[in-house]
Amino acid sequence: MNRINGSRNVKKLALALCVATLASGAIEARTVKVTLTPREVDLPIDNKGTMYRTWTYDGQVPGPVVRVTEGDVVEFTLINEKTNKNSHSIDFHAARVNVLSEFESVKPGETKTFTWTPSYPGTFYYHCGSDPMIQHIARGMYGVIIVDPKDPNALPKADREYVLIQAELYPNPDNQDDMMANKWTNVMFNGAIFKYDPVHDPNATRVLQAKPGERVRIHFVNAGVNEFASFHPIAGIWDRVYPSGNAKNALVGLQSYVVGPGDAAAFDIISPVEGANALVTHSLRQALTGAIAVLQFTNDADPKMGRGDNILVR
Numbered sequence: 001m002n003r004i005n006g007s008r009n010v011k012k013l014a015l016a017l018c019v020a021t022l023a024s025g026a027i028e029a030r031t032v033k034v035t036l037t038p039r040e041v042d043l044p045i046d047n048k049g050t051m052y053r054t055w056t057y058d059g060q061v062p063g064p065v066v067r068v069t070e071g072d073v074v075e076f077t078l079i080n081e082k083t084n085k086n087s088h089s090i091d092f093h094a095a096r097v098n099v100l101s102e103f104e105s106v107k108p109g110e111t112k113t114f115t116w117t118p119s120y121p122g123t124f125y126y127h128c129g130s131d132p133m134i135q136h137i138a139r140g141m142y143g144v145i146i147v148d149p150k151d152p153n154a155l156p157k158a159d160r161e162y163v164l165i166q167a168e169l170y171p172n173p174d175n176q177d178d179m180m181a182n183k184w185t186n187v188m189f190n191g192a193i194f195k196y197d198p199v200h201d202p203n204a205t206r207v208l209q210a211k212p213g214e215r216v217r218i219h220f221v222n223a224g225v226n227e228f229a230s231f232h233p234i235a236g237i238w239d240r241v242y243p244s245g246n247a248k249n250a251l252v253g254l255q256s257y258v259v260g261p262g263d264a265a266a267f268d269i270i271s272p273v274e275g276a277n278a279l280v281t282h283s284l285r286q287a288l289t290g291a292i293a294v295l296q297f298t299n300d301a302d303p304k305m306g307r308g309d310n311i312l313v314r
């Protein structure tokens with residue numbers, strides 16, 4: 001294109017060729033490098049700072065938010081540092097690859113790279129799949145990958161976005177039998193009990209924020225490992241629910257929507273009034289042991305909340 005500098009007609013032809021190339025999909029796709037580094041570390045699992053021996057991506061539970069666009073070439077690298085004791089791996093639910101090669105376990109001290117292209121937009125789960133998978137996930141090896149649609153107008157524009165990832169807490173992370181027997185004590189959003197709920201835990205210091213009238217999109221992932229989630233906004237209604245976060249799956253005016261283990265959906269909510277909604281898993285043993293997040297609607301909501309890095313509130 002840069003070398004074409006002749007008459008206006010030549011420029012028109014060049015533009016037409018360029019558009020045709022775009023339409024045929026032959027134009028070179030954007031390459032995005034994504035690296036995740038498993039780390040076996042102690043992290044707090046409640047607002048008081050009770051520590052738990054987690055296995056993580058990048059030392060965080062959940063792992064980092066991975067965000068790409070439909071059609072990108074994702075060049076992914078997993079670095080399992082030699083200081084780790086266990087093999088780890090990645091399973092991107094947004095990927096269509098060979099499970100035996102791309103998702104294979106990587107030993108401590110080894111690195112794995114593979115390339116893939118997300119062909120469906122949406123909100124997807126990622127997790128470690130190394131044996132025993134139930135323990136690697138229950139210890140904290142999970143996160144979200146958001147694949148934005150190629151068409152920027154496919155979804156109504158969200159004024160704010162938040163990520164909420166649900167997971168059960170098993171008190172002894174070494175006891176795989178308890179995980180198999182579903183003996184959890186609490187259900188957490190984003191790796192801690194009542195993390196965003198000062199109503200049920202006075203030690204909680206964080207809430208999700210937005211202004212009345214704003215469209216708030218919750219990227220909700222159920223990392224399980226065993227329980228289904230019936231996700232409901234107390235004192236609100238989901239304006240739209242998009243199973244797997246895909247615009248073509250739009251559901252309208254729902255009170256709750258079930259997200260199974262290993263599944264994800266995008267939930268849009270708009271509040272006409274100031275006040276709060278409590279986002280809960282309406283299975284009450286789950287809600288009352290930790291799976292409640294307060295979404296506060298105020299006209300002076302912090303403009304940084306629900307944007308940029310603050311879509312997953314640490």
Ligand SMILES: [Cu+2]
Pocket residue numbers: 038055087088089128129130136141
């Ligand atoms: Cu792992």
